[in-house]
Amino acid sequence: xxxxxxxxxxxxxxxxxxxxxxxxxxxxxxxxxxxxxxxxxxxxxxxxxxxxxxxxxxxxxxxxxxxxxxxxxxxxxxxxxxxxxxxxxxxxxxxxxxxxxxxxxxxxxxxxxxxxxxxxxxxxxxxxxxxxxxxxxxxxxxxxxxxxxxxxxxxxxxxxxxxxxxxxxxxxxxxxxxxxxxxxxxxxxxxxxxxxxxxxxxxxxxxxxxxxxxxxxxxxxxxxxxxxxxxxxxxxxxxxxxxxxxxxxxxxxxxxxxxxxxxxxxxxxxxxxxxxxxxxxxxxxxxxxxxxxxxxxxxxxxxxxxxxxxxxxxxxxxxxxxxxxxxxxxxxxxxxxxxxxxxxxxxxxxxxxxxxxxxxxxxxxxxxxxxxxxxxxxxxxxxxxxxxxxxxxxxxxxxxxxxxxxxxxxxxxxxxxxxxxxxxxxxxxxxxxxxxxxxxxxxxxxxxxxxxxxx
Ligand SMILES: *Cc1c(COP(=O)(O)O)cnc(C)c1O
Numbered sequence: 280x281x282x283x284x285x286x287x288x289x290x291x292x293x294x295x296x297x298x299x300x301x302x303x304x305x306x307x308x309x310x311x312x313x314x315x316x317x318x319x320x321x322x323x324x325x326x327x328x329x330x331x332x333x334x335x336x337x338x339x340x341x342x343x344x345x346x347x348x349x350x351x352x353x354x355x356x357x358x359x360x361x362x363x364x365x366x367x368x369x370x371x372x373x374x375x376x377x378x379x380x381x382x383x384x385x386x387x388x389x390x391x392x393x394x395x396x397x398x399x400x401x402x403x404x405x406x407x408x409x410x411x412x413x414x415x416x417x418x419x420x421x422x423x424x425x426x427x428x429x430x431x432x433x434x435x436x437x438x439x440x441x442x443x444x445x446x447x448x449x450x451x452x453x454x455x456x457x458x459x460x461x462x463x464x465x466x467x468x469x470x471x472x473x474x475x476x477x478x479x480x481x482x483x484x485x486x487x488x489x490x491x492x493x494x495x496x497x498x499x500x501x502x503x504x505x506x507x508x509x510x511x512x513x514x515x516x517x518x519x520x521x522x523x524x525x526x527x528x529x530x531x532x533x534x535x536x537x538x539x540x541x542x543x544x545x546x547x548x549x550x551x552x553x554x555x556x557x558x559x560x561x562x563x564x565x566x567x568x569x570x571x572x573x574x575x576x577x578x579x580x581x582x583x584x585x586x587x588x589x590x591x592x593x594x595x596x597x598x599x600x601x602x603x604x605x606x607x608x609x610x611x612x613x614x615x616x617x618x619x620x621x622x623x624x625x626x627x628x629x630x631x632x633x634x635x636x637x638x639x640x641x642x643x644x645x646x647x648x649x650x651x652x653x654x655x656x657x658x659x660x661x662x663x664x665x666x667x668x669x670x671x672x673x674x675x676x677x678x679x680x681x682x683x684x685x686x687x688x689x690x691x692x693x694x695x696x697x698x699x700x701x702x703x704x705x706x707x708x709x710x711x712x713x714x715x716x717x718x719x720x721x722x723x724x725x726x727x728x729x730x731x732x733x734x
Contacts, residue, residue, distance in 0.1 A: 288333050289359075290335050294335050294337055296694070297344065298344050298345075299343045300343070301691070303326075303340070311329075328340035328342070336711050336718045346693045348695050349709065350695045357582075357621075357630065358621050358625060358628075362621065368617065368623075369617050372615075376612060381410070382602075386612055388619060389610040392410060392610070392618050393410070393588075393590075396590040400561070401562055401565050406596070408589065408591075409605070410587070410610030410615070413443070413577060413585060414551040414577035414578060417551065418442045418448050418551075419443075421573050423599070425547065428511075428545060428594075429510075431508070433506075436470070438472070441519070447469075450466040453701065473493070475490055475527035477526070477659075488528070489528060490527060493531050494532075501513075512544060512546070514547040518661060522699070523699055523700030523702075524666035524707050526661060539572075545595060546569075547575065548564050548569070550574050554580070556633075556712060558664050559632075559635035559638060559661055560631055566661065571591070573596075576588045582618075628713065630712040631662075634662035635662050636716075638662040638664075641708055641719070644727070648727050664709060665707070666707040669682040669706065677700075679698075681704070688728070689729050692725045706726075
């Protein structure tokens with residue numbers, strides 16, 4: 280293994296699937312015992328191998344196994360692990376200073392990130408940003424800002440939504456187990472409208488329900504049950520993340536946006552999972568030309584460092600009184616430096632285009648699997664955010680057990696896969712955007728074998 284300035288990981292790692300023990304191997308199993316003695320049980324693990332190095336599209340574990348990464352740490356390591364620009368900028372920043380608290384004494388890298396966010400997020404209106412530590416914190420701040428701006432309390436969200444694990448964002452999240460179960464009472468004034476979920480819409484006599492009609496259905500619920508003039512904001516993921524990579528029918532988002540505009544409701548796009556090139560554009564809203572009032576970002580923004588942001592219209596963002604936003608660590612200089620390195624990498628390698636290429640490759644692989652397996656109910660997603668919904672009898676009944684078995688087979692063969700969805704029956708694929716075609720082809724060979732082995 281070549282040692283570089285970035286240590287034994289990073290892009291110098293051999294890009295290969297290599298199993299030298301079973302997964303997890305004896306070293307990882309030993310470490311798992313220690314984990315169980317010291318780490319709270321509530322913190323789950325998808326694939327219990329302990330990672331010692333990672334880079335490009337692979338993770339190397341304590342037993343020397345090299346696994347193909349189709350998760351990116353949940354859409355975070357989009358530029359790959361230990362990406363050179365991220366490492367260089369972080370090292371430089373760590374040596375200069377590590378923390379002042381931006382609210383005490385400011386520094387350039389925070390402002391640099393805000394300037395880039397204004398440039399990259401949809402719309403050419405004047406924008407401001409606030410930097411935070413996590414996605415949930417960004418969503419909480421978007422709601423605070425929308426409430427301050429409108430003077431209204433109510434928050435609208437949709438079915439199958441995921442917005443985080445803090446008290447307000449648990450209220451905004453749809454799925455009970457494991458995110459909310461036993462953790463209430465939850466924050467009030469959160470209202471849920473039906474989502475456009477093309478695969479699970481009732482089939483009407485004249486065909487599938489249109490995006491516009493699905494939006495009208497949601498609007499009707501909100502107008503009747505809450506009242507448009509009571510709503511501060513509508514918070515929505517342009518493509519559902521944890522909820523199952525559901526892409527709403529075309530027209531759904533633009534119709535909702537027009538309605539919020541007509542009623543002075545702040546439209547918040549939660550692009551925490553979809554943002555930063557993941558779907559083949561900088562932001563998923565761009566696919567339908569929707570310009571949100573506020574955008575929340577996190578995950579892919581900083582190559583793995585904890586950073587999140589709310590970015591939006593200057594007049595909305597600046598309606599909050601001085602001192603009303605912030606936090607001790609929000610916009611930490613090292614995380615900001617990592618974001619600058621990550622964005623530089625995305626631009627230099629044109630990772631938005633690369634995400635579209637990856638999407639084409641994954642879609643073709645999944646289509647070939649669907650030809651052989653009726654358990655593939657739906658293939659969906661955009662760019663390098665693709666998923667299959669696994670079903671049983673009749674082509675609609677969710678089959679979470681099969682999805683789990685397919686994922687477990689992939690893990691045993693050295694491919695890191697994730698499941699998601701309200702019914703737990705969706706396999707989702709989120710490879711780093713720097714993964715080679717060869718590695719992806721190999722990984723989807725394993726996914727295909729997993730369908731065969733579990734049939
Ligand atoms: C992951 C996620 C969040 C929460 O982000 P954290 O950093 O885990 O708090 C919020 N919204 C969406 C869409 C997400 O995917």
